[in-house]
Each structure stands twice: as structure tokens, then as C-alpha cells.
Amino acid sequence: MDRDPTIQAVCRLPPLLAAVGELIGERFFLAQVEGREPLAGGGHQQLHRDLSAQRPGDTAVALAFFDDYGPENGATRIVPGSHRQPPGAPPFDFADESRSVQLSGCAGDILVFDAELVHGASLNVSGARRRSILVGYFSEQLYASHLETAHLRNIRMDTSERFEPADFVFGSI
Known part of the structure; x- marks a missing residue:
């Protein structure tokens, strides 16, 4: 799937790359x-x-939905703000669903978020x-650590292309 031309085109949509560039804030690559x-x-x-176990903000995730999604077909839940825990905050309780928000939307939506x-x-x-x-x-x-583990994640696509956040700015797309 990761080498399919249509899938690769979705991964390179300029508005998607603009959102990813805003989150990562520096040169990045499509990893998987x-x-x-x-x-x-x-x-x-x-x-x-x-x-990523590296530093905050170094990875971003996008979920591109091919079908409508919501509570009935297993849509994603998120905990807003959980990627920016204040210093000294207690560890996050992953069993506590009280702050989670159930998402819903339409086929064609793309959710982009910090991997944390x-x-x-x-x-x-x-x-x-609910295909996505x-x-x-x-x-x-x-990139170096990505290459060390790519085979474990069955990554077959070329991941050498780089994207500059400044090349994908909202409003100019």
C-alpha cells in the first residue's frame, strides 16, 4: 500500500504538508x-x-478517512491538549476517558496531529x-533511527524526499 501512486499523492497534498510543517516546524520526511x-x-x-521518544513536536500523524466516520463505526477519540502537558504534571492516566472527545466527519477528511x-x-x-x-x-x-527500524515496520516506499515547512504555507496554497 505504501507505494501506491494514489496513496502517495494523498500523502503529498499541499494543505496536508502545510499542516504537518506547522506542527513539526522544521524539515521533515514522509516516514510511513x-x-x-x-x-x-x-x-x-x-x-x-x-x-517518538525523542523530543516534543518531532513527529506528526495524519489520518485520511475514505469513509464517513463516527461513534458507530469506530472513529478516533482524542484528548485535546494532551500533547502539551505542563511541567511537573502527573503522568497521563490512559485508562481515564473523561477528557476524550469522539470525532466524527466525512469521507475525505484528514485529521493531522502531533504524535504525542x-x-x-x-x-x-x-x-x-471505516477505511483510512x-x-x-x-x-x-x-531519519537515521527511522532507517534502522523501517524493515520492522514493513516500510517499502522511498522515504528520502524532504519537505520544507516554508514551501507549504496556509493561505498560499
Whole structure:
């Protein structure tokens, strides 16, 4: 899937790259693409972070939805502001759903967020399709460590292309 020309075109949409550039704030690369389709009765994830274990803001994630999504078909839950914990804050309780927000929207929507934002997919109770791709973008500084683990994540696409945030500015697109 990660080498499909249509999927690669979605990953390079200028408004998407502008949003990623705003989050990462420095030169970045397209690191991975994974398909998602939770089946009826499946898809639930505990709240979590897609941590880079490096430094805040060095990775961004995009979820591009190919079907309408909402509570019935397992849409993503997020915890707003959880990627910017104040200094000295207690560790996040991933079992506490009280601050999570269930998203809903339409096919064609793309959700872009800092990989440290607490999030998780929900249970697909209806069995309705919720196809999406999960796209990861990393700061250029993470390229060497990315190459070391790419085979473990079954990444087949070329990840050598670089994107400059200044090349994708909202309002000029």
C-alpha cells in the first residue's frame, strides 16, 4: 500500500504538508503509511501516544478517512491538549476517558496531529466501513533511527524526499 501512486499523492497534498510543517516546524520526511479498517466488533484501542521518544513536536500523524466516520463505526477519540502537558504534571492516566472527545466527519477528511496527542480508535459497533490510512511524518533529525527500524515496520516506499515547512504555507496554497 505504501507505494501506491494514489496513496502517495494523498500523502503529498499541499494543505496536508502545510499542516504537518506547522506542527513539526522544521524539515521533515514522509516516514510511513499504514492502512486501517476496523471490522464489526473490533478496532478498539486504549488511549495512547505515538511517541517518538525523542523530543516534543518531532513527529506528526495524519489520518485520511475514505469513509464517513463516527461513534458507530469506530472513529478516533482524542484528548485535546494532551500533547502539551505542563511541567511537573502527573503522568497521563490512559485508562481515564473523561477528557476524550469522539470525532466524527466525512469521507475525505484528514485529521493531522502531533504524535504525542493522546488518542485511540473506538469499537466498530455497526460494522459500517471505516477505511483510512495512517500517515507518519518525522523531523529530518529522526531519519537515521527511522532507517534502522523501517524493515520492522514493513516500510517499502522511498522515504528520502524532504519537505520544507516554508514551501507549504496556509493561505498560499
